[in-house]
Amino acid sequence: MKKAFKDESASDFDLNRLLVAMLRENGHEAYPVLISTRAHGVVNPYLPMKKHFNFLIVKLNIGDETYLLDASEKDNVFGVLPQYCLNGKGLVIYQGPEMWVDLEPYSKNGTMVQAKMKLELDGSLNGDLSLTYTGYEARNFNGEKNKSSTPQDLYNSKENWDLNSYEYSDKGPLQCEEKLNLSINAAAEELGEMIYFKPILSREEFENPFKSITRIYPVQFVAPFTNRYVGIIEVPDSLEIVSVPESARISLPNNSGSMQYSINAAGNLLIVNQIFQISNTQFLAEDYDALREFYTLVVGKIAEPIVLKRK
Secondary structure: OHHHHHHOOOOHHHHHHHHHHHHHHOOOEEEEEEEOOOOOOOOOOOOOOHHHOOEEEEEEEEOOEEEEEOOOOOOOEOOEOOHHHOOOEEEEOOOOOOEEEEOOOOOOOEEEEEEEEEEOOOOOEEEEEEEEEEOHHHHHHHHHHHOOOOHHHHHOOOOOEEEEEEEEEEOOOOEEEEEEEEEEOOOEEEEOOEEEEOOOOOOOOOOOOOOOOOOOOOEEOOOOEEEEEEEEEEOOOOEEEEEOOOOEEEEOHHHOEEEEEEEEEEOOEEEEEEEEEEOOOEEOHHHHHHHHHHHHHHHHHHOOOEEEEEO
8 A cells, every 4th residue: 555655556456445444544344355357257155265356345334234335446436336346246354254245236227218200201210319328328338438439429330320419418427318319211111012110229239149059157147227118100191000010028937037018009100118127137057048039039029010001
């Protein structure tokens, strides 16, 4: 610590040691906690070894409440560990029996998308899109935004998306919002007498991340999350709605994940609702087949098009 003050520079390890010292100096009960970051591997609590740990965080007790802290980054939020720290358990360093603490994620994570669009006769979609990011999703999005020169850079993968206006709002350390007015060219495809288009609009295409047929190791999500989508699409009076995908609920065993999906027609409006949720952070190897099939079914469902035709 003396070297850190002398050099006016400190490692992540030293910063958290300093935080422990400052908290204790102010009368708080604080302890260093050794952990292994996600990239370093999981520690076995029954056979811990020094080489298995590569990071230090802080355990703070205030009354009956316990908070886990990390002072290594200026944007970290009190009581919310960054994602790289969420890796099983941490070993509390104190004079007493061996004590481990669960490295719990922030509980409210996800994305809320609200779309209000109008389908044009040339197959384009025009309107407004609002995206609200919460928890780790907000941290991830802000990281991407800080690397982008312009708002359009965030949507480079969407070659047919033209942003007419863009507004970003910082709602706090764990929430932010985008508001877009945009035009989507060739959103609908006309084949013969029928017109087809997919109603879900998002910054990134939803796909199945589980490509491998088999898996030996567990699947670990950083944190539980819930993504919601609500869309209203106005269809021209000269078009007739032929069919919409059937409503569906797809679930994982033990309520560990689900997707609810519905599209309803009201006059010339199409109302789209989707809730996609992962409740567990770890799926064992024997759960992999069910998890992979779940994602396959979800991808297939949201790919089903709405069918229209000219009157």
